[in-house]
Amino acid sequence: MATDFDVVVIGSGPGGYVAAIRASQLGMKAAIIEREDLGGVCLNWGCIPTKALLKSAEVFEKLGQLEEYGLTVTSPTFDFSKVMKRSRAVAQKLSSGVAFLMKKHKIEVLHGTASLEKADAAPKVVIDLKSGGVRTVMAKHVILASGARARVVPKAGMVPDGVRIWSYREALSAPKVPKTLIVIGSGAIGIEFASFFRALGAEVTVIEALPRILPLEDAEISAAAQKAFEKRGLRFVLGANVSNLTSSEAGVVVNLEKDNKKEILRAEQAIIAIGIEGNVENIGLEKLGVLIERGHVVTSSFGKTNVAGLYAIGDVAGPPWLAHKASHEGVHCVEYLAGKKLSGLTSPVPSCTYADPQVASVGISETQAKQRGYEVRIGRFPFRVNGKAIASGETTGFVKTVFDAKTGALLGAHMIGSEVTELIQGYALAMTLEATEDELFATIYPHPTLSEVMHEASLDAYGMAIHM
């Protein structure tokens, strides 16, 4: 049967729209289906607006430190609605940008909700168009990039109600800064919101079930992050399980259990940031017999699902739930479909948390390395002795490197401090190119920059750090 398109992509987030553009670049006729705004969660209700908010918070917090730089400002204030409006404007700008890119690459955009039906070579895509009516398209390949949403636990009352209990979505439309706020979950999303509202004056308590915050990061980073956040006035309750969350006119009540003791916390507002669930419902996946595990589509190499012609990428296909991972999977999948030869290189996925201080990491932690049987060499170097950091007044944090003692390969790099989310790419590049400590030593880092700390952290693993 003739196909309307070579590739149809369901979802226009960073996974979907990037896959569509790549397909177009490779000469494939592509279409993309979006039921809300182009750019998906990342652009509209995730990565992008939160970074805009966090920038406002960062600048506002700096206003409180101007004396240090020889500057004065009298009674700094903020207009919360303007802060929020700005983040919406940024999201809007980028969403229009995606629309422009779709047009430029001649990708047909179909606004509506997609579902899949069984067909021979690849599933049939049925779209409930926003403009009315239904359209069915046939494609050689279907890429599911429907993304994910906030995980909820209705049994424990951890469901956003849009009033007192927010998920990231509602938090991004907050009407005002709550006086008191409880954030449940200390992953990147929870920490970023906690950091944001704290900067604007809220009293924030973060509850985490595991014994440390940012549990996916290296243990030393988690510890340093907690200390830095506490210095800013954030409170943490660790090793605590929320048994019940209720809300009323007055605020929220959190019933938690910690060390076998029950505790009750109250606040004006609560944010649930306890993980992600893939958007696998109402697409017809069950009827097709698509393998789904714990809320995510099971994929093998190149995003292949167990159904012929159907591929899944990004958040819907599982962790890490990161936009750049989705984009990378999108490109990888499409290049495979186009028959392109593999580059033969693998690249680790960096992780970033844009709180204050920032956290960034790539590769494995020291504990993970030892668990895998590596003999490790560890390097550490603080920002507080770095020239640029001191000159800028941004001396919090440090960099930690994890090397394979046997081969000198860099297994992981972990950073906390100013601008580390921008710096981490250096280590990611080194790992992709299979650098050993020799190349990291031999690379010349410009002075004065924060990046010199990266150099010293590598040298320190071999006892060769200069500025300590």
Added chain:
Amino acid sequence: MDILMPQLGETVTEGKVTNWYKSVGDSVSPGDNLFEIETDKTSMEVPTTVAGVISEIRVRAGATVPVGSVVAVLSAAKGAQSVSAAAVVAPLISAPVPNKALFDPLNPVRSPAKNFGSATLPNGIKSTPLARRLAAQNQIDLSQAQGSGPHGRIVAKDIEAILNSGDVQRRVSHEPRPLPIAPGTAAAHIKAIYSDVHFEESAIDGMRRTIAKRLTDAKQTIPHFYLSTDVVLDRVIALRGDLNRLDEKTPQKLSLNDFFIKAMAMALQRVPQANAVWAEESILRFARSDISVAVSVESGLFTPVIRAADSKSIGEIAKEMRSLIERARAKALKPVDYQGGSASISNLGMFGVSSFTAIINPPQAAILALGASERRPQEAADGSVYFANAMTATLSCDHRVIDGVLGAKLLAAFKNLLQAPLSLLV
């Protein structure tokens, strides 16, 4: 603490331990010399930077190992604090650089301590640093790896594949490595340059490959210098004519080349110091003159050897040459036919070449290149001009064995023998 083979010089990839100053069980203090190493460029002593006791010697004197290999192990000195488990690299000393190169940001980055060779193999294929490190640690020949990275790049995964397959054949042999050939562009890159031109691609067979390798090695390692002279051939032409007429019945005639071979052989007898070859650690001088004669056949170049050409008659030389040429054409030459030889002779006169410089065939130390016999003006005793048959002879010499004066004497002997050709018959 591991003591590693240091790298003496930027391009050095291995070193030979020539002497151990300490034995297992000896206590050493910082600054004590542990062992002596030699590379193709220089030799030096390697001291220890820490105190300790030699607990293991892994590389004995006389062995050659790659740079960065563990040569010995030092343990904590009795009563002293434990030495950290870090491997310490013996100090790097680079060979003296006569002309300091200007800093070029595009120079390939060379990491100082454990280089394990250049990122680019002689065939142009690149490898990642980790792949090189793994290959060196496991004594795997990088050129045996199948690169799965971009542009055929060898990545760590490829070395791991070899390790897992237990393929012993890919291990590096410990024969002295041939000197590094300058990295050339990959075959694919070259073919890409000519992608819009029609070409026929022929594989490189064993003979061509061997010729390529030997001559490249020769040109790169032998310090060649060249001496030329013109040899007036009138008298030898006349002698040849006479000798050929004397034996009219035989169809086999003497060729001028046979005289040249005899002349070279006898010249080497007259200048016996030049009758020698370079044997790496010494120079071998011969009593008799074995002359390798360059013979060109369709499939390539051979240099069959006329043994003891100095004591053979020109007739015998002629007969032997005919037989060798026939066998060369029939590809029936055995190694015993073309191995060895004191010096070589090559004649391109029949193609009209007036002069040329030939490449010495190692381990020989000289090759004589003969051009075409041409009518050239000569000045007579009375100042008048007459034409004579003259040939330019160019002698290539290996300066390690034959210096300028010696080469000149050899060439002069060759010339004089031919210009007074009756001496060839004695």
